[in-house]
Amino acid sequence: MLGKIVTIAAATAGGIMLSKHLRKSHDSEKSTMEESVEVNVPVSAAYNQWTQFEDFPKFMKGVLEVNQVDDTHLHWRVKIAGKEEEWDAEITEQIPDKRIAWHSTSGAENSGVVSFHKISDSKTRIMLQIDYTPQDTVEEVGDAMGVIRMRTRGDLKRFKKFIEEQGKETGAWRETVTQH
Numbered sequence: 001m002l003g004k005i006v007t008i009a010a011a012t013a014g015g016i017m018l019s020k021h022l023r024k025s026h027d028s029e030k031s032t033m034e035e036s037v038e039v040n041v042p043v044s045a046a047y048n049q050w051t052q053f054e055d056f057p058k059f060m061k062g063v064l065e066v067n068q069v070d071d072t073h074l075h076w077r078v079k080i081a082g083k084e085e086e087w088d089a090e091i092t093e094q095i096p097d098k099r100i101a102w103h104s105t106s107g108a109e110n111s112g113v114v115s116f117h118k119i120s121d122s123k124t125r126i127m128l129q130i131d132y133t134p135q136d137t138v139e140e141v142g143d144a145m146g147v148i149r150m151r152t153r154g155d156l157k158r159f160k161k162f163i164e165e166q167g168k169e170t171g172a173w174r175e176t177v178t179q180h
Contacts, residue, residue, distance in 0.1 A: 048172035094177035
């Protein structure tokens with residue numbers, strides 16, 4: 001009997017905490033997520049591979065397609081919480097071997113930056129920060145439960161495996177982009 005009471009109390013407390021988090025995230029709307037990974041390739045190889053946006057479906061779970069429209073515009077098609085979504089994004093800053101920043105221009109509201117840090121000649125730390133707005137209650141619950149963070153952590157681990165198994169990048173784009 002005591003075990004059931006403790007279980008009910010824990011479930012109730014969890015529900016209250018989730019409810020407070022959802023109210024908070026709904027009020028502030030945006031969520032921020034930061035993750036990083038170390039890859040055993042030179043910084044230029046990690047950066048060059050990341051600029052191959054159309055390869056993202058090879059290591060990002062749920063990403064169905066990324067089309068690079070031009071040097072600074074991308075069209076995304078993904079599957080989130082069982083439904084397909086699309087949006088356009090603009091690259092606002094791109095500095096070779098350093099960072100890539102973007103923001104969405106339509107669809108799912110998101111922005112972020114990925115930065116590349118040389119640890120040694122053959123090791124790089126990739127740091128990813130994403131700001132996003134959950135689109136509905138299902139996404140808010142997923143956000144509150146850490147699903148987005150877990151998926152992003154998995155994507156970075158899959159990127160690590162992808163680039164390390166290849167040993168080199170599949171292509172490169174080395175131009176600099178700065179927002180005017």
